[in-house]
Amino acid sequence: MSNTFQTINPATGEAIDSYSYFTDAEMNAKIDGCHEAFLSWRKTDHAARGKILKAIGQGLRDNKEELAQLMTQEMGKLLKQSHQEVDLCAAICDYTAEHGPDVLAPEDREIANGERGRVVHAPIGVIYGIQPWNFPAYQVVRYSIANLMAGNGVLLKHAANVTGSGLLLERIYRDAGLPENLFTVLIISHDQSDHVIANDKVRGVTLTGSPGAGSHVGEKAGKALKKSVLELGSNDAYLVLSDADLKMALETCVMGRVYNNGQTCIAAKRFIVVETLYDDFREAFVERMAALKAGDPTGDDADIGPMAREDLRDDLQDQVNDSVKNGATILCGGKLPGGAGYYYPATVLGDVAPGQPAYDGELFGPVASLIRAKDDKDAMRIANDSRYGLGGGILSQDTEAAVKLAAEEFDTGMIFINGFGMATPNMPFGGVKDSGYGREHGGFGMKEFTNAKAIMVMS
Incomplete structure (x- = not known):
């Protein structure tokens, strides 16, 4: 397999840009960097996380035209629909920033004999997202913003034909104040992707794609005893x-x-x-x-x-x-x-x-x-x-x-x-049967990759 590839404008068949896949060493260094960023981010309180997510939403609005033009160039959607997609992404950031602190707040519960219990929704680590090309911004924002609110680090393997859109999102997130490496794009092959799933620093996997891709990724994640969320299309x-x-x-x-x-x-x-x-x-x-x-x-x-x-x-x-x-x-x-x-x-x-x-x-x-x-x-x-x-x-x-x-x-x-x-943003998104499992949006996505940790005070 060639180490380089091109993005192609589907309206003309002409090349847009060329990219090189990461070496395995570069890929692993990116994973390590994301994990190190997570170790600090997990201790950031919900309100502070929300401020940065709100800033990402504003960054999406500020870069709306550039991002919309690039999405249309890379995958061919009508430009007005690219504008709508950016608006939706910004709204997701706003919703998550506003409601995340309440959704993820600790829950105090009484347990037997008057003793006290507390449930905390703790982040688990680096979450790996494998995303398709049809909504180059939304598919990324949907899982990444929820997981950043939860306190996790986020890796992205975007579809090759929208690589430019993925890298632009990485820049927008960083420019909004998100800590370096906390959201990281991996330009890697399918074979390399399996190694990401197996990496000990990766704690969860989410994919949007075909049932075949979902079966493969779900099997790899299950073998590594890692939770997965799969959204696999349909014939609605x-x-x-x-x-x-x-x-x-x-x-x-x-x-x-x-x-x-x-x-x-x-x-x-x-x-x-x-x-x-x-x-x-x-x-x-x-x-x-x-x-x-x-x-x-x-x-x-x-x-x-x-x-x-x-x-x-x-x-x-x-x-x-x-x-x-x-x-x-x-x-x-x-x-x-x-x-x-x-x-x-x-x-x-x-x-x-x-x-x-x-x-x-x-x-x-x-x-x-x-x-x-x-x-x-x-x-x-x-x-x-x-x-x-x-x-x-x-x-x-x-x-x-x-x-x-x-x-x-x-x-x-x-x-x-x-x-x-x-x-x-405030309604769950996901399916059943061969359309996959797990939910995003509506607060559900913020908890998919958290540890519902039980703390019990016995005296």
Whole structure:
């Protein structure tokens, strides 16, 4: 394997920058430096940590345009969506700084015979994050800010194609006053990554990626007896129930499928529509998807930008072709365009059924799977007929019934009622089944890698 690699602009196919992987000695020195920084940081009180996290949030705002431009250049998302991503990251910093001291505060408890007990949420050490390219800033901020609030040190292995974004975040964190080496980017290969997991100074591992990557990392972490948090994508179902407002459902479903060029783990991917609305929904949905324009993500005219890498586009085309071979029909799109860049048209597949990638797998791009259900109950059955369970949506004018259905029946981690949503700092983020385990946001992420330490005063 070459020791160097390039980042590529997916809108043009042209190189952006070149990088060299760390040697093993450089990698280990970075880990040692992060551990040394942690030894001091763990003794910093919650309020002081919060002030620095608040400053990181301001640093993100101050560098918003530079970071947004770089994210769009490296992975192709619409520039306006890169701006939205930076805003979300800053909000996460603010939320964590404000609520972290209360979430992590010691808890005094009475124990037997009038004796005293105290629970403290102590940091455990260096946490290693392996993050994907689709949200180059958010994926990093999501785990790193929570763990810095908890008092841990943080290592980042970012996806190679967004290396520049990772390094810019490292600079923003440092310029905001975070101690040197406490947040450290590792430019390393997959083989080197396994050695990071095994390193004695690394105490926990978190990954966002595919189920295959999650299985590998979870196995390596488990063998080393280290806790892991895994967020592994999904094929989220959006249910259009019999009483849904058709106009609102269409707007939600189109946005839910193509936001971030369709490359979102909690994107709407399977659209399950009841028989009574199916024909009307299909006609209007296909018309709206077919009208979407792929183009320059830095301009004002494009509805979707390119896919992040050429190999990802090729994989998506293979999944579409395999689905068609097994009975699906292309209702719009579905063909690779010519010209520069890694563009793929907004696509709708009909006649989607079990045994097709469009039903069973995750299509990580602007391809929608349209599925007919007999009624509301059948729609819920189809939604749960998946090895994944990260997110999902319910479209219904009876909001309270939809909330009850989500709470009692939908076997997934996050459900959006009558709208498409992304992450929210004060609500948990994570999934079940092959979508992984563990939670981030909502205070949950701050405790994932802490030691709930029991202190008992016996006299």
